[in-house]
Amino acid sequence: MSTVQTKGYYGQFGGSFVPEDLQKVLDILDExxxxxxxxxxxxxELYYYFEEYVGRKSPLYLADNLTKRLGGAKIYLKREDLNHTGSHKINNVLGQILLAKRMGAKRVIAETGAGQHGVATATVCSMFGMDCTIYMGEEDTKRQALNVFRMELLGAKVVAVTEGQGRLKEAVDAAFADLVENYDHTFYLLGSAVGPHPFPAMVKHFQQVISEESREQILAKEGKLPAAVVACVGGGSNAIGSFAHYIDDEDVRLIGVEPDQAASLNEGVPAELHGFRCYVLQDEQGNPLPTYSIAAGLDYPGCGPEHSYLKEIGRAEYVTISNEEVLDAFKVLSREEGIIPALESSHAIAHALKLAPTLSPDESIIVTVSGRGDKDVEQVFDMLS
Known part of the structure; x- marks a missing residue:
């Protein structure tokens, strides 16, 4: 099942709606x-760094304690939290920085919500000797102060964006504004499967290593494919990477999990956002609605165009989870398996807690733990105190 029907489009979604000068830059990037x-x-070179620097392959771990507690299907955790820098973000960042190097770039910019993409970008810019500027919403710099320090420690300049809600959307706005002004010498290392073509295709390409590995691993462990693959969705990079090698396997359910107060795939309408078309949460005037999630990385009023298409054709399911369910899943996985997940990943865990008991014990589900929860411990401590 090829989801890209024409260049840059997934059905009616995707495309590139940007100024002419910027389109020329994007055409060169795509080329x-x-x-x-x-x-x-x-x-x-990419797989050398995946193995020697990131630590891939990431394990596919049977969460035996959690499986026994819940009953039903076996729960396997795809451990992207064990990657260098602590999340799946490093996969895409390495691919794009190697591309930037071949294009002769000297300056890199990026946006970040939870800070994991920013940390990963700052990491590779340090390694390859490139100037690095990270845009981050002011509210998120407060929620994720530790990651701000990590980025600065790695040599990046972190710019706090004060406009609007001061969250991920505003960080993306600022990064695109920088690119429009400085496109002749700047490489925008976009972190999620959003934006104008070719960004969604690039991010999926470099993140599909997640499902490339998990498909091989689950067949080795179980001798058959899983009943479902579950991943959290904001912009959707870890989810599209987790789904990619199962899209043609129509018996495998693909389940994306959104915050209930930032549920663009469940409550949005087809519209344009940040130079591409997707499901968007917007008001009657067509302005993006304010969103909120306790997981800064999911706090976005849109989603990737391929996710929008997979929803429209019914190939993937998208569900919502409340903040209370997320906090419960954060605690449950910590106590049952000794794994503290990121709040983003806890959305996927929360749905798995509901899904597994409804399935047969001879079936399995794969849940992507997209990041580790070190960055969130202080925030959760404050929320639960």
Missing amino acids: NFQKYKDDVDFNK
């Missing part, structure tokens, strides 16, 4: 992405 994505030397 280089198409040139290198299947290049033998490029992929040899």
